[in-house]
Amino acid sequence: MKTISKNYWKYLFWLGPFLVIMGMVAGLVSAQWGAIPIGLMIGGIVATLLWLLFQAQRNSWWSRRSTQAGTNALIATLAVLVILGLVNFLAVRYPVRVDLTETGLYTLAPQSRQLVRSLQKPVKLWIFDRNQNPEDRLLLENYRRQGQNFSFAYVDPQVNLGLANKFNVQRPGEVHLESGQQRRLLQTVNEQERLSETRLTNALQQITSNFKAKVYFLQGHGEYPVAGESPLAQALGVLADRNYTLEPLNLAQQPKVPQDATVVVIAGARRSLLAPEVKALSAYLNQGGSLLLAIDPTINLGIDSLLKTWGVTLDNRLVVNPAGTALGYGPAEILVDNYGQHPITQDFSNGITILQAVRPIEITPVNGVQATPLLITSPQSWAESDLKSENLQFDPKSDRNGPLTVGIALTKPSSNARLVVVGSSNFITNEQFQQQLNGDLFTNSISWLSKQDAPAQLSIRPKEAKNRRINLQAAQANVLGLAALGLVPLIGFAAAAILWWQRR
Known part of the structure; x- marks a missing residue:
């Protein structure tokens, strides 16, 4: 009887690994680690341990130095494997990514992260392309990590014809956004054009928001046109992408500003407004409206009475900074890197805004009006009164020393009326809109004037790799x-x- 028992213990070693392998195979094949696979693996481990105890008692090999050294080595190896397994598990469960690029090429803007995290309903991005660009996929993975309501999928339009017909796909590379019953074409990606974070975030904002706004551009005084080949084409395109409706406004043909006006813009005017037009704009502001004035130097719009109620006075002198010639800029090209604490400029840091031909703006405190300077020139600049002189020299008798305010934001809390005044208009044009922070200044001003102060509404600048060769x-x-x-x-x-x- 003892011999038979010893023989059973002898073969118990083979039972342990056999049960462990059975449990692993059962779990892998069924893809479910339930009671049966786990039970088999536990039974195999217990059988192996019992066999080891039996052998230790039978042969007294535990007291040998070689056995202890081997056991210590085995335990150390198992400990290292367990530690590595835990590290990998934690890395998969709680991933941490560090972007070491200078401009944060692989990090989403704060506006994008906040928007995705605040999504209240599922949004899915469809890329109809058989090829998956690694940079595009990395960008989309960054979006997906921010919230569970964002997902994406690559689709081969030549294989999944039904889905391609559903989105009316015309060519490979089309990117469509879907949320509920809403669908919109985002862009078409190819070798020359990759997926844009700016476009994607703006599209997410539009498809998940009910925000609608109408911006009227005053016409009839030499302002930049809204229709046709307008010098404001780029700026208008950005506003259209953000769900703004853009309309021209001729106050000489109608007595007042339309009630559906979210913002009125006066940009690039060359002639004075009529008295009834000024009266209509004043009434619009008194009712809580919002107005953006981009007025070039030497231009008299005849709106001094309107601005006086806000404490604003337009200086007719020209801001110059001869120190800019060392950087290749003309004396009338002003580089601004000093900004006020305001939602429009809160993300500008030490960035640069370039203004060509700009006038100073003077502020007088008025009860019930909150004024915040937006753009402040350098101490080396001054307001030049002699615009015909070829030799620019500061004259303390007629000129005004810097720093100078050339952009300001004002609000009347009692009526929530808002006003932004910039002493130049060319920063909005196609030639200057993409320069540095010029476009951000315009779009952020429109967002603030629209009472859309959330960061997700503000501008997101594209990131570019700097050439360090x-x-x-x-x-x-x-x-x-x-x-x-x-x-x-x-x-x-x-x-x-x-x-x-x-x-x-």
Whole structure:
């Protein structure tokens, strides 16, 4: 009976690994780690441990030095494997990514992150392309990590014809956004154009929001046109992408500002407004309206009475900064990097806004009006009164020393009326809109004037990789090559010779 029992214990070792393998196979095949796979694996481990105890009692091998050393090595190996497994588990469950690029190329803007996290309903992005660009997929993965309501999928339009017909796909590379019954074409990606965070965030904002706004652009005084090949085409396109409806406004043909006006813009006017027009704008502001004035130097619009009620006075002098010539800019091209604390400029930091031909703005405190300077020139600038002089020199008798305010935001809390005044209008035009923070200044102003103060409504600038390549001249390249092929080996040979001489 004892012999039979010993034989059973002898073969118990083979039962342990066999049960463990059965449990692993059952779990992997069924893709469900239920009671049966776990039970088999636990039974196999218990059987193996019982066999080890039996062998230790039978042969007394535990007291041997070799057994203890082997056991310690086994335990250390298992501990390392467990630690590595835990590290990998934590890395998968709680991933941490660090973007070391200078401009944060692989990090979403704060506006994008906040918007995705606040999505109240599922939104899905469909990319109808058989090829998956790694950069586009990385961008979409960043979006998906921000919230469960955002997802995306790549679809081959030549294979899944039903889905392609549902979205009316016309060409490969189309990107469509879907939320409930709403669908919209975002863009078409190809080798030259990749997926844009700016477009995607703006589209998410539009498809999940009921926000509608109408912006009227005053006409009839030489202002920039809204229709046709307008110098404001880029600025108008950005507003249209954000669900703004854009309309021209001629107050000489109607007695007052339309009731559905969210914002009225006066940009680039060259002639004075009529008295009834000024009266209509004043009534609009008194009722809680919003007005953006972009007025160039030497232009008299005849709205001094309107601005006086806000404490604003337009200076007819021209801001100059001859120090900018060292950077290749003209004296009338003003680089602004000093901003006031306001929602319009809160993300500008030390960025640059470029204004060509700009006038100063003076502020007088008025009860019931809150004024915040937006754009402040450098101390080296001044307001020049002699615009015909070729030799610019500061004249303390007629000129005004910097820093100067050239942009300001005002509000009347009692009526929630808002006003933004900038002493220049060319920063909105196609030639200047994409320069530095010019476009952000305009779009952020419209957002604030629309009473849309949430960060997700503000501008998101595209990120670009900075060129850090070193361009060497022919002589510099030759010197570098000789140093690498001749000087460095020579230094190594000399060091070896010195060591040999010391040890001989």
